[in-house]
Amino acid sequence: MSERILVAMSGGVDSSVAAALLVEQGYEVIGVTMRLSAGGSRCCSLDDVEDARRVAERLGIRFYVADYADAFRREVMEPFADAYLGGRTPIPCVACNGRFKFHRLLERARALGAEAVATGHYARIERDAESGGWALHCGADPAKDQSYFLFDLGPDQLARARFPVGALTKSEVRDRARALGLGTADKPESQEICFVPDGDYARVVEALRPGAAPGVGKIVDGDGRVLGQHRGVHHFTVGQRRGLELALGRRVYVQSIDAARNRVVVAEKNALGAAGARLAGVHWVAGRPPEAAARARVRVRYRHPGAGALVVPLDDRSARVEFDAAVEAVTPGQAAVFYDGSRVLGGGWIEEALS
Amino acid sequence: MRIYLDHNATTPLRAEVVDAMARALRDPFGNPSSAHAEGARAKRALEGARERVAALVGAQAAEIVFTSGATEANHVAIHGVAGVAGDRRLLVTSAVEHPSVDEPAESLHAAGWEVVRLRVDRDGQLDFDGLEAAIGSEPALVSLIWAQNETGVVSPIARVAELCRSRGVPLHVDATQAVGKLPIDLDRIPVDLLSASAHKCNGPKGVGFLVVRGDRNLAPWLRGGGQERGRRGGTPNVPGIVGLGIAAELAAADLEQRAGRWTMLRDRLWHGIEAKTPSVRRNGDPASVLPNTLNVEFTGAAGEVLVEALDGEGVAVSAGAACASGAVHPSRALLAMGRTAAEARAAVRFSIGHGNDVDQIDRVLAILPDLAARARALAAAEADTR
Numbered sequence: 001m002s003e004r005i006l007v008a009m010s011g012g013v014d015s016s017v018a019a020a021l022l023v024e025q026g027y028e029v030i031g032v033t034m035r036l037s038a039g040g041s042r043c044c045s046l047d048d049v050e051d052a053r054r055v056a057e058r059l060g061i062r063f064y065v066a067d068y069a070d071a072f073r074r075e076v077m078e079p080f081a082d083a084y085l086g087g088r089t090p091i092p093c094v095a096c097n098g099r100f101k102f103h104r105l106l107e108r109a110r111a112l113g114a115e116a117v118a119t120g121h122y123a124r125i126e127r128d129a130e131s132g133g134w135a136l137h138c139g140a141d142p143a144k145d146q147s148y149f150l151f152d153l154g155p156d157q158l159a160r161a162r163f164p165v166g167a168l169t170k171s172e173v174r175d176r177a178r179a180l181g182l183g184t185a186d187k188p189e190s191q192e193i194c195f196v197p198d199g200d201y202a203r204v205v206e207a208l209r210p211g212a213a214p215g216v217g218k219i220v221d222g223d224g225r226v227l228g229q230h231r232g233v234h235h236f237t238v239g240q241r242r243g244l245e246l247a248l249g250r251r252v253y254v255q256s257i258d259a260a261r262n263r264v265v266v267a268e269k270n271a272l273g274a275a276g277a278r279l280a281g282v283h284w285v286a287g288r289p290p291e292a293a294a295r296a297r298v299r300v301r302y303r304h305p306g307a308g309a310l311v312v313p314l315d316d317r318s319a320r321v322e323f324d325a326a327v328e329a330v331t332p333g334q335a336a337v338f339y340d341g342s343r344v345l346g347g348g349w350i351e352e353a354l355s
Numbered sequence: 356m357r358i359y360l361d362h363n364a365t366t367p368l369r370a371e372v373v374d375a376m377a378r379a380l381r382d383p384f385g386n387p388s389s390a391h392a393e394g395a396r397a398k399r400a401l402e403g404a405r406e407r408v409a410a411l412v413g414a415q416a417a418e419i420v421f422t423s424g425a426t427e428a429n430h431v432a433i434h435g436v437a438g439v440a441g442d443r444r445l446l447v448t449s450a451v452e453h454p455s456v457d458e459p460a461e462s463l464h465a466a467g468w469e470v471v472r473l474r475v476d477r478d479g480q481l482d483f484d485g486l487e488a489a490i491g492s493e494p495a496l497v498s499l500i501w502a503q504n505e506t507g508v509v510s511p512i513a514r515v516a517e518l519c520r521s522r523g524v525p526l527h528v529d530a531t532q533a534v535g536k537l538p539i540d541l542d543r544i545p546v547d548l549l550s551a552s553a554h555k556c557n558g559p560k561g562v563g564f565l566v567v568r569g570d571r572n573l574a575p576w577l578r579g580g581g582q583e584r585g586r587r588g589g590t591p592n593v594p595g596i597v598g599l600g601i602a603a604e605l606a607a608a609d610l611e612q613r614a615g616r617w618t619m620l621r622d623r624l625w626h627g628i629e630a631k632t633p634s635v636r637r638n639g640d641p642a643s644v645l646p647n648t649l650n651v652e653f654t655g656a657a658g659e660v661l662v663e664a665l666d667g668e669g670v671a672v673s674a675g676a677a678c679a680s681g682a683v684h685p686s687r688a689l690l691a692m693g694r695t696a697a698e699a700r701a702a703v704r705f706s707i708g709h710g711n712d713v714d715q716i717d718r719v720l721a722i723l724p725d726l727a728a729r730a731r732a733l734a735a736a737e738a739d740t741r
Contacts, residue, residue: 030663062666064663107732108660110732111657111660111729111730111732112660113664
């Protein structure tokens with residue numbers, strides 16, 4: 001009997017092709033769509049479930065819908081709202097992909113007699129020749145690389161995760177989907193955060209935590225001078241210019257957010273750079289921090305190409321990043337992920353930007 | 356070979372039903388309302404089926420109204436009575452009804468009706484005292500399920516019917532799960548309206564019926580054409596109804612013997628589960644349950660995962676009702692029986708039917724304890740992350 005593997009099928013082209021490749025490789029594939037929203041959030045609407053189901057039928061594999069709407073709200077959406085209300089700009093996709101998705105799917109896989117879980121992520125897992133452990137690498141398509149979202153996967157999760165499209169480019173994936181006659185071949189990319197489909201973060205935060213949104217607050221400069229008013233700190237993120245509605249005769253940007261005092265601090269562009277960052281919740285893929293400070297390319301948000309830096313471990317779970325040159329919009333709540341070439345060394349959550 | 360233990364969801368067609376329907380798809384093709392010979396042939400087929408269905412439930416042929424299924428029959432009954440109820444705007448029903456009764460009840464509530472949902476006890480048994488009290492308020496209709504689809508618990512419909520009759524209150528019974536599993540004789544039990552479907556007793560999907568006893572006045576639900584004595588407009592689904600008629604005849608033929616056999620298989624399954632699997636309990640009053648239904652709580656397990664695991668080993672059963680998008684809602688029936696959401700989620704329903712045998716039950720028992728243990732480990736792991 002062939003080895004069983006569970007594939008997380010979102011209804012999109014990447015996970016569809018991931019499932020198809022595993023079928024070709026001779027696995028007994030079980031498709032699972034995670035239902036994450038009780039309403040109609042784009043990532044898991046009924047249409048997407050039906051797209052995934054059609055692909056599963058085409059591939060001749062078992063297919064189930066797994067309802068995680070309650071847990072997703074509790075563990076991903078509500079912490080997202082709380083982080084915004086706390087003056088941060090969270091990246092829920094990291095928590096979702098690592099702890100939330102892989103944890104649950106691996107457990108479900110075990111219950112169904114499958115040892116591994118595959119997804120449509122553009123990332124690669126390779127055996128590290130030196131240590132014998134598992135190493136996480138960027139996907140082969142630099143424009144689609146999603147390793148940033150996966151830095152927090154633990155060793156057990158890496159050992160049992162499979163990324164069948166990680167070695168392909170997006171256009172190769174679409175070609176494979178077309179060749180296989182999968183209906184999802186030309187489906188548009190999903191963008192942004194799945195439960196904020198229109199990019200209106202403040203509205204989502206207010207809906208998740210009714211009554212918790214701060215009211216009108218002050219916009220101040222670095223010296224504490226009041227420059228104007230804002231509608232609540234959850235409308236802002238570091239580096240933002242729009243929505244400040246100030247007439248100062250010069251362009252200013254959000255430099256930092258002081259949630260405790262409901263204040264937005266603004267500065268001119270040349271003052272936005274950060275020399276470093278303090279990180280919490282640090283995870284090292286190797287399982288423990290390096291003995292000495294590590295040279296790395298550090299990405300401070302998903303689309304950030306990365307900046308040269310020294311990563312100084314402070315203890316097992318915290319670190320300080322010292323950039324070679326100032327980096328703009330280092331934003332509390334985002335993840336900073338460390339790379340050595342294509343290899344992910346680890347990452348952590350930005351607590352504060354250091355000047 | 357797969358083992359199908361989900362007969363309360365739907366059943367495979369008996370070969371005799373398939374043969375009769377296949378013939379009827381070609382002939383008679385006529386419209387039963389037509390005056391010519393083709394129409395008359397179709398009309399004969401329709402009326403033959405009507406007699407077979409009437410015989411199954413102890414009613415007169417003229418009292419059978421064919422519908423597209425039990426859901427429609429429930430709507431015809433509830434909205435039909437409501438439409439002629441005048442000022443008597445009270446509906447008495449229960450907390451364990453199928454959604455096709457519960458949702459029409461809810462729409463009456465939205466239209467200003469008072470709706471009383473009788474409670475059930477921990478075994479799923481109806482609060483009969485509550486019914487007696489509610490009947491004092493002279494409801495327009497009492498609508499109760501005869502046998503609950505998830506737990507199989509059988510309501511005391513004979514007593515309910517006597518009570519309703521003595522107070523002059525019309526009684527509708529959703530007998531979808533009871534028909535073909537319990538003997539039903541409406542000549543002895545004074546039910547006024549009774550719904551059922553063909554596909555729960557080895558007939559086709561998309562066909563059902565409502566029994567309307569006597570000459571009760573009902574507001575028509577589907578208007579147009581005046582078919583079914585003006586109670587259900589639309590050209591009838593003749594091949595489907597022919598299939599229903601044959602299924603009804605087969606269901607009536609050896610009902611007692613079949614029920615005894617199902618009881619034996621069901622009890623073998625339960626005793627096997629109880630002996631080999633720790634921490635299980637049976638949901639629903641074992642003294643008053645359908646012969647084919649076994650609802651088991653695998654305490655601490657995720658029921659829907661156990662369903663998927665069994666599916667992978669070739670066994671079809673079901674957990675809580677899942678909607679088209681795959682949402683898992685804890686069973687309303689089990690919540691009404693005082694179970695917590697976690698307990699309700701741990702329930703799995705096994706429902707036996709035509710084609711099951713001892714060997715199949717033993718094969719299920721051979722794999723179930725292991726799969727249940729894994730489904731429990733999953734639920735425990737999920738609880739840990741909270």
